[in-house]
Amino acid sequence: MTVPVITDPQQVPDYAPSAFQKWVESLLVDPRDAVFFRLWLRHALLMVPLITVGYVYFTWWWAPVLWAVQLAWLAPPTILMLHCTMHRPFIKSPRWLSRVIPFTSSLMFGIPTGYAEHHVGMHHVENNLRNDLSSTMRYQRDSFIDWLAYFGRFLFLTHLDLTRYFLRKHRPVMAQRAMAGDALHVLVIIALSFVNWRATLVAFVVPYFFIRAAMMIGNWGQHAFVDPSRPGDSYVNSVTWINTPYNKRCFNDGYHIGHHVKQSRHWTEMPKDFLDNQDRYFKEGCVVFEGLDNFTTALLLFAKGYKTLAKHFVRLPGDTRTDEEVIAFLKSRTQRIPDEVAEGAVMNA
Numbered sequence: 001m002t003v004p005v006i007t008d009p010q011q012v013p014d015y016a017p018s019a020f021q022k023w024v025e026s027l028l029v030d031p032r033d034a035v036f037f038r039l040w041l042r043h044a045l046l047m048v049p050l051i052t053v054g055y056v057y058f059t060w061w062w063a064p065v066l067w068a069v070q071l072a073w074l075a076p077p078t079i080l081m082l083h084c085t086m087h088r089p090f091i092k093s094p095r096w097l098s099r100v101i102p103f104t105s106s107l108m109f110g111i112p113t114g115y116a117e118h119h120v121g122m123h124h125v126e127n128n129l130r131n132d133l134s135s136t137m138r139y140q141r142d143s144f145i146d147w148l149a150y151f152g153r154f155l156f157l158t159h160l161d162l163t164r165y166f167l168r169k170h171r172p173v174m175a176q177r178a179m180a181g182d183a184l185h186v187l188v189i190i191a192l193s194f195v196n197w198r199a200t201l202v203a204f205v206v207p208y209f210f211i212r213a214a215m216m217i218g219n220w221g222q223h224a225f226v227d228p229s230r231p232g233d234s235y236v237n238s239v240t241w242i243n244t245p246y247n248k249r250c251f252n253d254g255y256h257i258g259h260h261v262k263q264s265r266h267w268t269e270m271p272k273d274f275l276d277n278q279d280r281y282f283k284e285g286c287v288v289f290e291g292l293d294n295f296t297t298a299l300l301l302f303a304k305g306y307k308t309l310a311k312h313f314v315r316l317p318g319d320t321r322t323d324e325e326v327i328a329f330l331k332s333r334t335q336r337i338p339d340e341v342a343e344g345a346v347m348n349a
Contacts, residue, residue, distance in 0.1 A: 006242060010249070015038075046069065075110075080253045087264055118133070136220055136226070144302040255273070255274055
């Protein structure tokens with residue numbers, strides 16, 4: 001079996017030396033992350049005027065133009081910018097930028113304002129097990145109906161559940177941040193609705209719900225294939241995608257197994273980590289796809305597209321399984337895992 005060749009990694013942009021670049025790097029803990037500050041600045045300079053146009057000269061024709069820019073083009077890399085910067089120190093000075101960048105990005109694109117608290121403070125701690133509020137484990141992961149139940153719980157109960165989780169874990173500061181951030185987000189939307197309710201509906205309300213649905217589809221795909229005997233093992237409760245345009249666009253986010261194994265790993269180091277650990281990935285029973293991403297994987301599961309998934313399944317060195325055998329393997333990893341089974345597996349690990 002041939003060794004996979006990585007053709008998709010997103011590298012650090014080669015910015016020309018300039019006074020501006022020097023200033024940007026002076027703000028950062030890691031100069032490799034200058035791309036994130038530039039991204040935030042560029043998106044603010046695009047989005048603020050575009051949204052302002054809708055408030056001053058509203059027409060319904062503005063809506064698809066805004067959504068094409070906001071949701072289809074700019075939101076995915078912005079979400080992954082926030083994801084990367086919440087896992088590693090980002091802003092060195094001034095510290096207030098560490099709060100301003102996430103909040104303004106969340107507001108402009110409808111991203112949950114408590115994303116960092118939910119993702120770093122809870123999801124990575126619980127690692128898709130029973131106490132993870134975004135756990136996919138108890139759902140049938142090739143069922144769209146189950147995903148609707150999963151999304152509905154997140155949409156309507158996440159604020160209450162997340163607050164209770166942090167209080168139960170004796171982390172009141174996290175609870176306060178999660179509540180205050182999203183409360184402020186909603187209050188800004190309510191205030192703007194008195195300025196122009198139609199523009200607010202288009203620019204802020206629709207993205208608020210759309211991005212939450214998109215992120216929950218993404219998380220579903222990232223944790224769709226779980227080994228019921230080792231549900232708390234990142235090698236077999238997460239998925240990796242290689243050689244996909246998504247990685248080039250979204251800071252190597254497809255290397256999700258490597259991210260869960262070491263969440264502080266820099267985004268530029270993900271492809272090499274995968275290549276260096278292919279033998280272990282095969283021995284552990286990892287799920288790796290080529291040419292797909294977490295969203296298309298989830299949609300294929302909803303459509304029971306196992307044949308397509310098998311065609312994109314990466315046969316790591318030593319793997320001689322047929323498509324039929326891969327399909328059976330994938331189906332075994334999407335079955336609902338009752339809490340008591342998962343808890344017993346963790347206790348016996």
